[in-house]
Amino acid sequence: MYSEKVIDHFTNPRNAGELKNPDGVGLAGNPVCGDVMKITIKVRKENCKDFIDDVKFKTMGCAAAIATSSMVTELAKGKTINDAMKITRIDISDALCGLPQVKMHCSNLAADALNEAIYDYMSKRNLTIPDDLESRHKKTIKETEGTGHKHDDADAPVDECG
Amino acid sequence: MYSEKVIDHFTNPRNAGELKNPDGVGLAGNPVCGDVMKITIKVRKENCKDFIDDVKFKTMGCAAAIATSSMVTELAKGKTINDAMKITRIDISDALCGLPQVKMHCSNLAADALNEAIYDYMSKRNLTIPDDLESRHKKTIKETEGTGHKHDDADAPVDECG
Amino acid sequence: MEKIYLDNAATTPVAREVLDAMMPYFSEKYGNASSIHSFGTEAKEALEDAREKIANKLNANPYEIVFTSGGTESNNLALKGAALSNRKKGNHIITTKIEHGSVLKPCKWLEKLGFDVSYLDVDEYGLVDPENFENSIRDETIMVSVIHGNNEIGTIQDIDEIGKIAREKEIYFHIDACQSFTKTGINVETQNLDMVTINSHKIYGPKGIGALYIREGVKVDPLIHGGGHERKLRAGTENIPGIVGFAKAAEITTPGDVEKMRELRDYLIKRIINEIPNSNLIGHPQKRLCNNANFTFKFIEGESMLMLLDQAGICVSTGSACSSHALKPSHVLLATGIPPEDAHGSLRLSPGKYNTLEEMDYTVVNLKKIVGRLRELSPFK
Amino acid sequence: MEKIYLDNAATTPVAREVLDAMMPYFSEKYGNASSIHSFGTEAKEALEDAREKIANKLNANPYEIVFTSGGTESNNLALKGAALSNRKKGNHIITTKIEHGSVLKPCKWLEKLGFDVSYLDVDEYGLVDPENFENSIRDETIMVSVIHGNNEIGTIQDIDEIGKIAREKEIYFHIDACQSFTKTGINVETQNLDMVTINSHKIYGPKGIGALYIREGVKVDPLIHGGGHERKLRAGTENIPGIVGFAKAAEITTPGDVEKMRELRDYLIKRIINEIPNSNLIGHPQKRLCNNANFTFKFIEGESMLMLLDQAGICVSTGSACSSHALKPSHVLLATGIPPEDAHGSLRLSPGKYNTLEEMDYTVVNLKKIVGRLRELSPFK
Numbered sequence A, B: 001m002y003s004e005k006v007i008d009h010f011t012n013p014r015n016a017g018e019l020k021n022p023d024g025v026g027l028a029g030n031p032v033c034g035d036v037m038k039i040t041i042k043v044r045k046e047n048c049k050d051f052i053d054d055v056k057f058k059t060m061g062c063a064a065a066i067a068t069s070s071m072v073t074e075l076a077k078g079k080t081i082n083d084a085m086k087i088t089r090i091d092i093s094d095a096l097c098g099l100p101q102v103k104m105h106c107s108n109l110a111a112d113a114l115n116e117a118i119y120d121y122m123s124k125r126n127l128t129i130p131d132d133l134e135s136r137h138k139k140t141i142k143e144t145e146g147t148g149h150k151h152d153d154a155d156a157p158v159d160e161c162g
Numbered sequence C, D: 001m002e003k004i005y006l007d008n009a010a011t012t013p014v015a016r017e018v019l020d021a022m023m024p025y026f027s028e029k030y031g032n033a034s035s036i037h038s039f040g041t042e043a044k045e046a047l048e049d050a051r052e053k054i055a056n057k058l059n060a061n062p063y064e065i066v067f068t069s070g071g072t073e074s075n076n077l078a079l080k081g082a083a084l085s086n087r088k089k090g091n092h093i094i095t096t097k098i099e100h101g102s103v104l105k106p107c108k109w110l111e112k113l114g115f116d117v118s119y120l121d122v123d124e125y126g127l128v129d130p131e132n133f134e135n136s137i138r139d140e141t142i143m144v145s146v147i148h149g150n151n152e153i154g155t156i157q158d159i160d161e162i163g164k165i166a167r168e169k170e171i172y173f174h175i176d177a178c179q180s181f182t183k184t185g186i187n188v189e190t191q192n193l194d195m196v197t198i199n200s201h202k203i204y205g206p207k208g209i210g211a212l213y214i215r216e217g218v219k220v221d222p223l224i225h226g227g228g229h230e231r232k233l234r235a236g237t238e239n240i241p242g243i244v245g246f247a248k249a250a251e252i253t254t255p256g257d258v259e260k261m262r263e264l265r266d267y268l269i270k271r272i273i274n275e276i277p278n279s280n281l282i283g284h285p286q287k288r289l290c291n292n293a294n295f296t297f298k299f300i301e302g303e304s305m306l307m308l309l310d311q312a313g314i315c316v317s318t319g320s321a322c323s324s325h326a327l328k329p330s331h332v333l334l335a336t337g338i339p340p341e342d343a344h345g346s347l348r349l350s351p352g353k354y355n356t357l358e359e360m361d362y363t364v365v366n367l368k369k370i371v372g373r374l375r376e377l378s379p380f381k
Ligand SMILES: Cc1ncc(COP(=O)(O)O)c(C=O)c1O
Pocket: B160, B161, B162, C009, C010, C069, C070, C071, C072, C073, C075, C100, C102, C147, C149, C150, C151, C176, C177, C178, C179, C199, C200, C201, C210, D235, D236, D237
């Protein structure tokens, strides 16, 4: 069901852990739904640009949740925060050679958690927050605090075997 | 499905054939239903009694039809016509160690054909015909001439296998 | 002398290659295809591989194959499933007078629910007239269901013609192909088929497994609800060894097998018609299944022939294999206009790929004797 | 190291004795049980012999056993069949919140047809309260359907109590005994059972075969119409090898097997609860299936445990074997009151008669490591 790349990132996650004194912290997901991701970033300024110098994740979730967390940190590391906030669920799932349909929401969570970390960093520094980062932040907060986000495929087939 | 006795009488029928110049001829069944029996008898008088001296059958029908025909001739041979007309479907099926439910009508036909032969004999001699022989005769005639008697179990399960 | 099995239209032995293919899935690769660990993945792969093989045989998309427990269940799913799911469109169904019980009984059941079913007549060879079909179509017609190769008389319908009309009039076209599958070409695209019933035990595969091809977009209500197996159309833990065996059986069929059966069939027909007086071939002389030879023998009855043949080690059936459990002559034979008294004297000989010409000789010799013996016993001549 | 299969509640390997019993029926004794020649008779005898063996295990009359394609079909036949056949009596059905999908989905289907279904609550151990059941009975109640041994949490219901009440109130009592059959006693007479669903692939028999016990006199509409097989309650050519295998599997079960599974289960439970912090046993501590050990591990999620175990060669499932294909936590776990965040961290280990204590040791050692590793990754602690 999973690509080899997913299995690799799940089995040997990159950048697992939590940064001490992070510049930004992002949370996404909800334990009620079974997936929670926490991303911490360190930001470095260079030539007037904010680069993600280091990034780590902690995740409770399925194999896809862990693999997408790992992948999003790989994709984000070294990017400017401007570029990093453009990472989409599709970028993440593509980098993992695809995800099963029912697991696509995991790549969303990973993108959300990264965005939250960037949002946190920017608001702490009083930087001007782009409109869509703001609106994604509101959405993520709602899902994280609510009893759970709605899954796209709540009605997906349930194979029961036992 | 059939008892050994049925198989035996079907495979080696007793008294098969047709008597020349019979004293009585009986027909029962209907080709439309797949079973027709013809019974011929020779009658011998002894001590003022009519004995069935010889009896033969010809039958078109299934294994049960042939076996019951064979059996009814065995049961009838040597009996007085008075006793012979008392042979019932149950007597025949019992003598054959039972018949499958759906084949019970065959033992009825065999009893009917014998009765018809006796009826034929008695009417030719102008003997007084007992009431129930008369009524059975009428029923048999109707079934033989009609498009077919109604089977008890027209709605019996049909196992189809191919 | 070994027994001679001439009832391959009722069921067939499992081919050696098929059993070999199934074996690993009983006690080694025994996972549940819905499980996500390695045993489950292995089972799932076998399942999807089998689905592809079956789809190939019909020129279908693997996604369109739904595995079931057999031909009967597939027919029930097609008839009831499509009828109940398309009630809004109408309440009229068209079928024929020569269907298998697994189509006729669901039709009777649907009639009780308020559906209206037209049963098309057939000619003396058992053929449906496409024009007659076209004339029976109404605005409320949902579907037409036709037995492709008839199990009793062997007649193969002209499904190309029927398919064209059905497609043009936008009604679903279902065929019961239990007898014809692998014996004559079936192509869901060129023949405009919307649903196709097939099963395994007629093609040297195991019993208890079948499939229904359901064209993408065709609306069908499930018959068996539960887990989301078979794209929610048929719940239940998949019978992997059965499915693997079914696919293998379909895969290994060759034109040579069909040719061989046809030869045996034609040899039987020629000798029997020539050598046994008052014998008639039933069904169509050319448009017929390669493994079906069906006769009536006048003045005698089928079951007694069958039983004497059985005593001689030859296994055949009368019309529908077991119609002798019933008393009524077969509805299929009657639909072709054969008088009931003759229908009772029918015998179906169904050669298979493991039969030999010598066996046919032995069969004809014995059949001749037996017909003679029973006619001796018969009050008619 | 060989793989360790701890998912015997999902499906089991076919036992050697079972496969041996089945083998002759594939390619030698391959007749259709409805045929009346010698091949058919042989098949019919095997069929009736199997029916008797299954009946014996339930203290039933062979006539009351109807073979189906599996547990899912049996549950569908019981629920829909009895509901549709007894509509005149009423439109109310009682079941529980912890049923298998093959009972729940038919109930949902019946609701669409106008039936009213009550879903009984269970306590924290997954037990139905008989008094609660009694209070839910109305004049219109047709039947109650209860899962005997739960497939996820292993809890065994007090069916004696429920049966007494159902009999007294004259409503049909159906149990889904797919998990409990051969693992705990079932007696249709003393327990007042009217219908019992059982299947083969959970008891070391083949997949694709099951049965429904239907007490004589209980009215059930067939689900699959066609030939008159299985006293007209289930049409379709009988899957003789499957049926023979099912009966053999039932026949060879011994109290020793059950004892062995219980030992393995208890060993697993003891070590895991003692050695892994924040682990909890789900289901009833005593009234539980001999092959079910189900836990929640806090702060981590089931599928990732499952996959790391699989990489270590250990096959288990999370709650319902494949609930990870869905995103919602199992309805059964939720019904016991476990919070959803904990339900996601559930793992079912289901030992079978072929497992060993050494395998349990290896499993515990690896599970400990894996839980530790995933908790390292988790943002919670
Ligand atoms: C034409 C036809 N349809 C349906 C069936 C039923 O299939 P199954 O025996 O797999 O239930 C058969 C054979 O039994 C058949 O010959």
